[in-house]
Each structure stands twice: as C-alpha cells, then as structure tokens.
Amino acid sequence: MRQVQTAVLERDTTFVSDFATEPYEVAWAGEARFFVHTLAASGDDLAVRLVTQISPDGLTWCDLDGHEHVVTGPGLVTWPVGQFGQWLRLRGTVAGNSPSAKLRIYLTVKS
Amino acid sequence: MTTMERPDLAAEIRSAILSADPRLSKFSPLRRILTYDDFNSGTHGWTELLGNYNGNGDLSTVDDHMRDFRPPQLSNCSFFDIGSHGAMTGSYALKLATRAYQGHTATAIRRLTMSGRGLLQIEAYFTFKAEATIDGSAGDQFGDVTWDGNLHPSEAQFGCFTVATDLCGDGGLRYHTVARYLNTTLDNKLSRQWVYPIVPEPTPREHLEGKVKLAYGADFTAPDPKDWHQFGEPQELCYNEVPTKVNWHYLRWVIDTAARRNVELQVNDRIMDMSAVPVPPYKERYDSLENLLNFYFSVRTHSTVRNFLFLDSVLISTEW
Incomplete structure (x- = not known):
C-alpha cells in the first residue's frame, strides 16, 4: 500500500501582501499536489499568484517551474508537483486594490 | 526443568x-505494548493538534492560540552543511517545526483510549535543534551564549519541548500530566531545567464560556510563566554544539492512571522521581471524553528562529 499524507500548510489565513508558506519536508514522496481553497476574497482586480518552490536545505529557495496559478475569487485551485527534492513550499504574490484573500492551503504527498 | x-x-x-x-x-516496555512507532512507514497517527470549532466547521472559531500548531513532517534530518543525516532507526524521524515567531508552538498528538487503569509509560528517542541561520544575520552571540568554538549561539535559540497527556474518565474527570524541558528562559538564557505546570491547560470550552482568551503564540499548556515549577536538578543534554548535528536521547516517562499521579521521568542516565509533582484536574466534568488517552509532544520557540523536535521512535506501553 502506498503512503500518503495531507498537510494543511495554511488554515483559513487571510493574506493581504506577498507571502511564503512554511517549509515542508517531502523527501519520502514521489509525487505531490497543492490544493488552494479560497474561502473569501475582496479588493478590485484581486490576483493571488502562486508558485511552487523547492529547496535543497529548507533555507534557500527557488521556483520549481515557470507556472503561476492565479486566484481571483473563491473556489478551489489545484496542480500537480513532480521532480522535487526534499522540501516544498508556495510563494504567493498578492495584487489588486486593497486585496485580501482567505486561503486554506493543502499539500498532499504520495509515495 | x-x-x-x-x-x-x-x-x-x-x-x-x-x-x-x-x-x-x-x-523497556511495560507488560502490554500499546503502540510502537519508528516513522519509516508514516506518521503512525501522530498528528497536528487543533483547537475546537463550531457546528458549521468555521475555523475562525478556533482559539487564536490553538489554530496554528503546524503539521508534523517525516524528515530524514537533512541540513545545509552535511546533507542527509538520517534518523536513529532507518531514514526517517517525525519532525515538529515551529514558525520563526517568538512564542510559537508546534505539536504532534496521538489519540487513544484507555482499556484499563494503572501504569502507563511512554518512551521515545528524540533530539532537538534550532534552525540554522546562514544569511549572515545571526552573529556569534545570542542570549547568554557567545560562540567559542564549542558552545554555539544556536543552542540559546531553542526554547523548550514538552511531553504531556490529556486523560479523562470515571465520569468526565479530566486531567493532564506534563513534563517540559526548559532549555532557555523566555529571555533566552540557558536554563536546562525540567518543569511542570501547576494549573490545567486552558480549554476551548473555557474560552467559549468567557473564562480565558489567549493570543496567538501564547503558551497553550499553561500560559502564565509563574505557573511553571521546577522538578529535579538542571540537566544538560547533548545539543552537540551546532544546529546541524543530531544526537538521539532516550526518554521514559511513567504515570499511574489508577491513582491519577505522576511516577517518574527518565532522560538518558537521569531518573527523576515525579511522584510529588501534582496533577491538577479540571474542576468541571467533560463529556465525550470517556477513557480519553492522548499523548502529545510539543516544541516552543522563545526566539524568532524555528525550533525543531525530532522523534526517531516512540513506544507506549501499559501495565493493564
């Protein structure tokens, strides 16, 4: 049976400016998927751009790929992640006029 | 014969x-091994603790100080300088990691119930580290530690770790037993002292009843530093100088659920008599918790540096 684990990296956190999630160790996993559930959003032209980041040591980070996953309102956004190393996190940029987004961020990893 | x-x-x-x-x-297990976890095959039910929420699943109703205890991780103890360290038993350990926020706590809780009463023991191999700082911002001094080629300021950046229970039975009588290693005081001075709280942990029901309201980063086990008392003598553990060397320590803690008493705590070669350490129950009875048997580990940073508690393996055994 394969191992699988779901971590809630952010739990209904309201973001009004750029952020990065806490480092999360996934060395044992062969595949991963982010789920970003936007529970509430406000501000004109709101755009939260989410990018997967990887790290060799949990301290220094770079983008995994060139993909931006954009949140503009309530709902669920998801994408798969592969070919990562030991750590995963998300960085987010928050744009718009008085932007605010309440996010629940899941990371699901599988052996 | x-x-x-x-x-x-x-x-x-x-x-x-x-x-x-x-x-x-x-x-050194008691008669019945209830659980054995070495974390090479998952988290074995050690999970994040979260405060209670209302009937709508509205997580904004979770107490501020209990809403962000962070999900435990499976770690092979990798570091920037030497790569993968590995655990004591195989590759993986369970890792609790705080945020880099002064006062923040990370937890892992294991939820069981009691099928009897009597001696209950938890054993673990653990280690504790503060996150390495490599961006040049740390300097060679922190708290009361100055780097001298041996002692490293990282050691003063580690706050405390705790092992505790949440127990309930016999008509809703609920209580905790708690042992905490206070590595540093709240102002980052090396303490290396075992401590226990003289009050029960504030609960979500007490918050709902208006009895307590704690802020994010409050010490959820017992928020007032004056409520923590010492037991035993100061004990130096093997932090091993820098934040990237891992030495595993043995912990064995015995309580008696028949007498609702502490018994003793062993950490490496030190055995501390805890029989005089009080176990204050809640004054009010609790529903829905009959035979509750929870163990948790927690780690709390007293600095703005992430603190980690690694568990290589954990064994819970009983005499019932």
Missing part, C-alpha cells in the same frame, strides 16, 4: 525476545 522450578520463566522468555529484537531492545 519445569515452570514450577523456574517461576520467572515467562519473564525470562519475554526479556530474551525483547533483547533479540533490535526495534524493541532499546526500550
């Missing part, structure tokens, strides 16, 4: 079996 001539034969056989098993021979 018959069992009549060897009345301790069963004990001898049991001892031989335990000694021959490399997983178990490093432990």
